[in-house]
Structures are given as C-alpha cells and as structure tokens.
Amino acid sequence: MKNIYYLLREEYYGQRKKAIVLGAVIFGIFFLSRFVQEFVGRFGGVGQFDYQESIGGYLYVAGFIFTSMCLARSMHTRLGQHNWLMMPVFAHEKLIAKIIAYSLIYPVGLILFTFLSSALTEGFMALFWHHAVPLFRPFDRSVLLMGAHYFVLSSLFLMGAAYFKSAHFIKTVLSLLAFAVSLGLVAGLLVRFVYRDYYTSMVAGTFHINGEDILLQYCRFPWLSRWGEPLGKFLYWGVLSPFFWAVTYFRIKEAEAKDAV
Amino acid sequence: MQYENRPIYMQIADYLYEMILSGGWPDGERIPSIREMAVQMEVNPNTMTRTYGLLQDQGVIYNKRGIGYFASAEARAMTLRLKREEFIHGELPEMFKKMDALGMGPRDIAELYDKYKGEKS
Amino acid sequence: MITLDNLTFRYGKKPLFDKLRLNLEEGNIYGLLGMNGAGKTTLLKVISGQLYRREGDADVLGFDPGRRHPDMLREIFYLPEEFALPRITVELYLKLYSPFYPRFSREEFEGYCATFQLDLTQKLSEYSFGQKKKFLLAFGLASQTRLLILDEPTNGLDIPSKSQFRKTVASAMTPERSFLISTHQVRDMENLIDPLVILHQGKVILNSSLEGVSRKIRMEKTLAEPAPGSGILYTEKVPGGYYAIGKTSSPEEESALDLEVLFNGVVSDPAGIGGLFKEDRA
Numbered sequence: 001m002k003n004i005y006y007l008l009r010e011e012y013y014g015q016r017k018k019a020i021v022l023g024a025v026i027f028g029i030f031f032l033s034r035f036v037q038e039f040v041g042r043f044g045g046v047g048q049f050d051y052q053e054s055i056g057g058y059l060y061v062a063g064f065i066f067t068s069m070c071l072a073r074s075m076h077t078r079l080g081q082h083n084w085l086m087m088p089v090f091a092h093e094k095l096i097a098k099i100i101a102y103s104l105i106y107p108v109g110l111i112l113f114t115f116l117s118s119a120l121t122e123g124f125m126a127l128f129w130h131h132a133v134p135l136f137r138p139f140d141r142s143v144l145l146m147g148a149h150y151f152v153l154s155s156l157f158l159m160g161a162a163y164f165k166s167a168h169f170i171k172t173v174l175s176l177l178a179f180a181v182s183l184g185l186v187a188g189l190l191v192r193f194v195y196r197d198y199y200t201s202m203v204a205g206t207f208h209i210n211g212e213d214i215l216l217q218y219c220r221f222p223w224l225s226r227w228g229e230p231l232g233k234f235l236y237w238g239v240l241s242p243f244f245w246a247v248t249y250f251r252i253k254e255a256e257a258k259d260a261v
Numbered sequence: 262m263q264y265e266n267r268p269i270y271m272q273i274a275d276y277l278y279e280m281i282l283s284g285g286w287p288d289g290e291r292i293p294s295i296r297e298m299a300v301q302m303e304v305n306p307n308t309m310t311r312t313y314g315l316l317q318d319q320g321v322i323y324n325k326r327g328i329g330y331f332a333s334a335e336a337r338a339m340t341l342r343l344k345r346e347e348f349i350h351g352e353l354p355e356m357f358k359k360m361d362a363l364g365m366g367p368r369d370i371a372e373l374y375d376k377y378k379g380e381k382s
Numbered sequence: 383m384i385t386l387d388n389l390t391f392r393y394g395k396k397p398l399f400d401k402l403r404l405n406l407e408e409g410n411i412y413g414l415l416g417m418n419g420a421g422k423t424t425l426l427k428v429i430s431g432q433l434y435r436r437e438g439d440a441d442v443l444g445f446d447p448g449r450r451h452p453d454m455l456r457e458i459f460y461l462p463e464e465f466a467l468p469r470i471t472v473e474l475y476l477k478l479y480s481p482f483y484p485r486f487s488r489e490e491f492e493g494y495c496a497t498f499q500l501d502l503t504q505k506l507s508e509y510s511f512g513q514k515k516k517f518l519l520a521f522g523l524a525s526q527t528r529l530l531i532l533d534e535p536t537n538g539l540d541i542p543s544k545s546q547f548r549k550t551v552a553s554a555m556t557p558e559r560s561f562l563i564s565t566h567q568v569r570d571m572e573n574l575i576d577p578l579v580i581l582h583q584g585k586v587i588l589n590s591s592l593e594g595v596s597r598k599i600r601m602e603k604t605l606a607e608p609a610p611g612s613g614i615l616y617t618e619k620v621p622g623g624y625y626a627i628g629k630t631s632s633p634e635e636e637s638a639l640d641l642e643v644l645f646n647g648v649v650s651d652p653a654g655i656g657g658l659f660k661e662d663r664a
Contacts, residue, residue: 003452003482010478013470079466085432088455088482257432266603268596268636269573296553303548304573305411306555311593 003089007097008105015101018066019109026058027117034121038129051118051136055143059110059150067102067157068169075255076165082257091253099245103154107147111138148237155241155248162251194224273302273312281321281340286332292322294329319343383408383529383560384429389438391421391428398424400584401438408528409557413575414564415645420581422564423463426531429562430460443528456483459522460531467514469507472500475521483525491524497546511538519547523554530554532563536570548574568641578641580648580656587656588648597633598658599647601640602626615655616647627655 030051037049074084087094118136126132137143160172267275277298280286295313299306313330316322321336321343333339360370384406391399398421406412416422427433428440431447431454440447445454468475480486495502498516500509509517515538522530536544551561551574563575578595580588588595599615608614608626616627625640627647648655 006478006481013474013478014468077466079462079464082432082460082462082465085450086430086455086458086460088452090452091450256434257427266601266637268638269592271636272638299552300549302573303545303552305576306552307410307576308573308592 003093004097004100007089007093008101011097011101015066022058022062023113023117026114027120030054030117030121031124034125034133038125038131041129041131049133051114051134052140052142055111055114055136056146058114059107059146060153063102063106063110063150063154064157064172065169066106067154068161068172070098070102070158071161071252072166072168075162075252078258081255085255085257092249095245095249095252098158099155102158103151103241106154107150111143111147114138152237152241155244159244159248159251162248269304270308270311270315273304273309274315276302277312277316278321278340278344281332281336282344284337286336288332288336289334290332291328292330292332383443384562385439385441386429387439389428389440390436391424391433392436398584399428399435402585404579404586404589406560406562406579406589408560409555410577411551411555411561411563411575412577412579413568413571413641414562414579414581415566415568415641416564416581417649421584422581423533425581426460426533426562426564430458430531431455457528458531459483459525459527459529461515461518461522461533461535463534463537465514465518467506467509467518469505471505472502472517475506479521480525483527485526487524487526490526491520494520494523494550497550498543512540512543515539516543516546519550523550526559528559530559530561532561534565534567535563536565536567544570568645572641575641578644580645582649582652582656585652587652588659590659592639593636594659595644596630596636596639598630599627599644599655600630600635600637601643602628602637616643616650618643618646629658 034049073080075081084094115136115138122132122135156176157169157172160175161168164171277286280292286292293301295309296306298313299309302309313322313324317324319339320333321339322330323333324330360366384404386402386404389399389402389404390397391402402425404425414422414425424433428435429442429447431442431450434448443454443457445451447454470478476488476491480488480491492502495517498513498520500513500517500520506514506517515535519532519535536547539547548571551563555561563571565571565575568575576593577591578588579586603620603623603625605623607619607624608617613628614626615629618625620643625643627643630636
C-alpha cells in the first residue's frame with residue numbers, strides 16, 4: 001500500500017505540468033466559447049451551450065493519449081528503464097499505481113474539474129452578461145456511464161502502452177481498428193450461421209425486419225436471444241479490463257534491460 | 262627484496278613508521294582509526310586493517326578495545342630499531358654491492374659522510 | 383552474499399556467459415575487470431535482476447534476482463554508466479525516492495554532498511554530468527543498501543572528484559556492505575579495489591584478494607627484457623623497462639602489484655596464470 005502511494009506521488013510530480021496544461025485548455029475553451037456565445041447572443045438567438053456534451057472529447061481522446069504514454073519512459077527508453085527496473089516495488093504495485101492514476105484519478109479529476117470550470121465560467125457570465133446556462137452535472141447518469149466506459153476502455157491503452165515501443169497511441173488505435181474489422185467479419189459469419197434459416201440465398205431472403213421478432217423467428221439458438229446481451233455485458237464490464245490488466249502485468253513483469261554488454 | 266617493489270600494505274606501513282619517527286604520532290598517544298587512515302590515504306580499509314595488524318604484531322601500536330588504536334609507550338624506539346634492521350639487511354647490502362662495483366671503500370664513504378654532516382650543521 | 387553457479391546467458395544465439403561461477407562476500411570492494419564486450423554490464427544487470435539468466439543458479443542477498451523481489455531491490459543501489467535524472471529539485475528527488483529505501487539517512491546524504499561540494503539548492507538538470515553522478519552516488523550511499531553496484535564510476539569525474547570518490551568509498555565500506563565496481567580505469571582505483579574479479583570469454587577467470595594474488599605471483603620491473611624461460615609467465619614493455627610476472631617461490635614473498643599488467647597477464651594466459659587461482663574461485 002505504501003509503495004503504491006509513493007508511486008502515485010512520483011506519477012503526480014511527473015505529470016502535473018501536463019495536467020495543468022490540459023486544465024488550462026479546457027477552462028480556456030469553456031470560457032472563451034461561452035463569452036463569445038453570450039456576446040453574439042446580444043444580437044440574436046444562438047444555440048445553448050451544453051456542458052454535458054463537452055466532456056467526452058477530453059475524457060476519451062486526451063485520456064487515452066495520456067494512458068498510452070504512461071509507460072513510454074519507464075519501459076521503452078534505455079535510461080528511464082534502469083530506474084524503473086531497480087525500483088524496490090512489485091510489478092503488480094507498479095501496475096496498480098498506473099491503473100489508479102490513469103483509469104481512476106484521471107476521469108474523476110477531469111469530471112470534477114469540468115464542474116468547477118463550468119461553475120467559474122457561469123459565475124463570471126452571470127456577473128458580466130447577467131445570463132448563464134446550466135452548470136455541468138458531474139453525477140448525471142450519462143457522465144457516470146461515460147466514466148465507467150472510460151475506466152474499462154483505458155485498460156486497452158494501458159496494454160498498448162506496455163507492448164508498443166513507440167507511437168503507443170496510434171498503434172493501439174490501429175490495432176483496435178484491425179481487431180474491430182476482423183471481429184466484424186467473424187460476427188458477420190456468425191450471424192450468417194445463427195440465422196441461416198433467414199438467409200435463403202446469398203442475399204437475404206425476406207426483408208421483413210421488425211425488431212425482436214426476427215430473433216425469435218429465425219434464430220436457431222433461442223437461448224442466444226435471451227443470454228446474448230447479458231453475456232456481452234458481462235464480458236465487457238467484468239472480463240475485458242481484468243484481462244488486459246493481466247496481459248499488461250505479465251509484460252511489466254517480464255521486461256528486461258535492453259542495453260548492456 | 263627490492264625496496265620499491267613491496268606490497269601496498271607494507272608501503273602503507275612505511276608511511277605509518279614515518280608518522281611515528283617524525284613525532285606526528287607521539288609515544289603512547291592515540292592514533293587515527295583504521296577507517297580514518299584508509300580514507301586519508303584513499304586505500305581499501307581491508308588493506309589498512311592488514312597494515313595495522315602488522316604494526317600491532319610488531320608491538321609498535323596496540324588496540325584498546327572499544328576505544329581505538331594507540332602508539333605503544335616505546336613506539337619510536339621500536340620503529341627505529343625495526344627500520345635499522347631493515348636498512349642493514351635490505352639497503353645496505355645493495356649499497357655495498359654498488360660500492361664494490363664502483364671501486365669505493367668505507368674510507369671514501371666516511372669522507373663524504375663527514376662532508377654531508379658538515380654541510381648540514 | 384552473491385553466488386552465481388553455472389550461469390548461462392546469451393543474446394540471441396551468441397552465448398555471452400557459459401557456465402559462469404562467481405562468489406562474492408560481504409565487506410569488500412570488488413573490482414570487476416574485463417575487456418570491452420566481455421559482458422561486465424550484462425553481469426551487473428543479471429545480478430541486479432534487470433536481465434534474466436537463461437540457465438544456472440543465482441543467489442543475491444538470499445533472493446533469486448530474476449524475481450526482482452522488493453526486499454532484494456531495497457538492498458541494492460546501482461549507479462549505471464549513463465543515467466537519467468528527472469528535471470526536479472534535489473529536495474523533491476529526496477522526497478520522492480528516499481522512502482523506497484527504509485534506512486535512508488538524510489544526515490549522511492548531506493555529509494556526502496558536502497564532500498562532493500554539491501549545491502543542494504540547484505535543480506538536478508542544472509548539474510553537470512559529473513555532479514549528477516556524485517549526486518546519485520551520495521544518494522545511493524545514504525540509502526545504506528547492502529550492495530552498491532557502480533558501473534564505471536570515475537568516468538566523467540574530474541581529478542579532485544576521483545580522489546573524493548576514493549575517500550568516500552573507503553569511508554562507506556562496512557563489514558555488512560559491499561561494493562561491486564566495474565571499471566576500465568584501473569589507475570583511478572588502484573589500492574581501492576580488492577578483491578579483483580576478471581571476466582573473460584564468458585567465465586570468471588580470476589576472483590581473488592590482492593593478497594592472494596601476490597602470494598602466488600610476483601611482479602618485477604626490470605631494465606632489460608627478462609630471458610624467456612626462467613619462470614617468467616608474462617612480460618610487458620612499460621616506460622623505462624619491462625614488467626614481468628613470475629611465480630613466487632614462497633607465499634611469504636609478496637610484491638607490489640600493477641593491476642593493469644596483472645589484468646593483461648591473466649587475460650593473455652587465462653589457463654596458465656589464471657589457473658593459479660582456480661581454487662580461490664569457489
């Protein structure tokens with residue numbers, strides 16, 4: 001436990017500059033766009049700014065990029081690696097510290113920061129323009145769900161950070177694309193197989209697609225229609241991230257020095 | 262045995278003898294610890310331990326448990342005796358050999374020695 | 383303290399260590415010598431758990447180094463030849479990294495820094511290479527680890543710093559602590575490193591205290607080239623004459639050792655000269 005705290009503290013001092021820059025960018029964008037909007041609003045109606053919709057980009061894009069970079073120095077540079085390997089902590093402590101920092105503290109911090117920025121911005125707008133829009137609601141269901149998705153998906157980028165020696169983010173995204181394409185092909189074949197009664201020729205037969213009926217009517221495996229969704233949800237929420245963390249753990253544990261002789 | 266070719270622990274011993282002969286370490290007084298001397302001379306403490314062991318065996322210094330090392334009561338006299346022995350058995354035969362080779366006798370040397378003493382005083 | 387037995391290591395297919403054996407005891411300043419590419423750094427990385435051995439047994443401070451147990455790593459400080467320091471202040475560095483070493487002593491750290499004349503109010507990135515090295519050495523010594531691994535520690539140090547380095551290492555060695563120093567700069571550490579470990583062609587061909595060495599071989603500087611035969615094992619031309627290595631006639635007959643000549647001699651004839659120390663190698 002103590003080691004994880006020390007590792008998190010080190011991470012904080014290493015990353016705080018980046019965090020400050022990101023925070024300044026977010027606040028700046030909120031403030032400027034709101035200010036301009038209110039100004040233009042004087043001369044006629046414009047769309048309402050919605051803080052709920054603004055967070056996704058920062059959360060996912062910036063977060064995945066940060067996560068992708070989080071092992072670059074310590075695992076993939078010759079000099080940085082020395083310190084990382086000699087650090088007197090277990091491999092699982094190193095991993096847990098990264099998960100806490102990038103999958104937990106980051107999204108929670110970002111959500112709270114967005115709320116604070118919206119409060120500050122709207123406070124100013126109310127004083128200056130005598131008009132404000134609703135603040136960001138951090139505990140809104142959509143925001144919480146977004147955070148939960150981020151928590152799960154960031155495990156993929158953590159794995160990419162450990163496995164790819166360079167261009168971690170791009171390579172992870174490309175691998176995901178490649179994986180999604182192949183998964184799509186497999187899924188297509190599966191659908192073709194499961195609903196083979198529906199497909200009477202190479203082209204689909206009767207085009208009466210009316211929601212769930214089709215599942216019950218043509219599915220060769222009725223249990224799939226009942227269990228498919230819960231199974232998928234279980235795999236996504238319960239298995240996906242532990243699996244990628246485990247893979248990352250073994251990569252960290254097996255890491256060896258690259259230089260020498 | 263060639264004088265310059267002695268192992269390092271004995272070369273260090275020569276330095277310690279010099280400290281005693283020059284009065285830097287007076288008889289009966291406390292002397293620096295092994296570690297202090299090792300640091301001062303930038304040598305491995307284990308080597309210094311061996312040197313201290315040698316001087317201890319000769320009775321030039323002694324160890325008071327828990328306090329440290331001391332020059333023994335007759336450290337200077339003992340050292341002088343040791344160094345004379347060494348000179349008589351080590352350097353002197355070499356010198357005699359050289360004198361022979363150069364055709365010089367004790368009288369030539371005595372003359373030179375007197376001159377040396379005269380210059381010095 | 384460290385035992386390697388039949389250790390094998392290779393990069394790709396090329397074997398670097400072949401059934402290497404090495405036994406290091408506590409309370410010593412080991413000097414690890416070897417030619418370029420002999421694998422000194424690799425050996426240090428295997429000992430510290432940064433590289434995994436392929437075959438053989440290894441015991442470092444009671445641990446299998448390949449497991450990288452924190453209890454082992456807490457007792458090892460490794461100063462590499464090249465290193466990276468974060469761009470932070472000394473104060474922050476201590477705050478972040480000293481908690482990993484439970485016996486870290488602030489007082490000792492400041493003492494070593496005073497010896498090395500380091501300005502502790504500076505940022506680490508403002509230090510020169512030699513100052514960074516001295517900073518890390520001070521940190522490592524103050525961490526009070528049982529094993530200090532120093533890879534070419536005098537590289538990049540100026541002349542007064544080399545002297546400070548020797549003094550510091552001499553003062554920091556205790557019966558519980560050991561140094562393992564890899565170096566090409568034998569002259570920088572003459573009289574400091576003892577015992578000597580020589581790594582050559584995948585094996586440790588010498589691991590002996592200097593006393594042990596000088597009881598078995600004698601070294602002599604002569605004006606004329608020594609006649610071949612006459613018990614001479616190795617001759618090397620040096621300024622003003624020749625250095626010859628021969629066998630001692632009795633263990634009491636010790637002579638001064640020139641480590642560079644000794645190294646050249648042992649490496650030129652690992653079986654002959656190195657073979658004299660076989661039983662010391664354990």
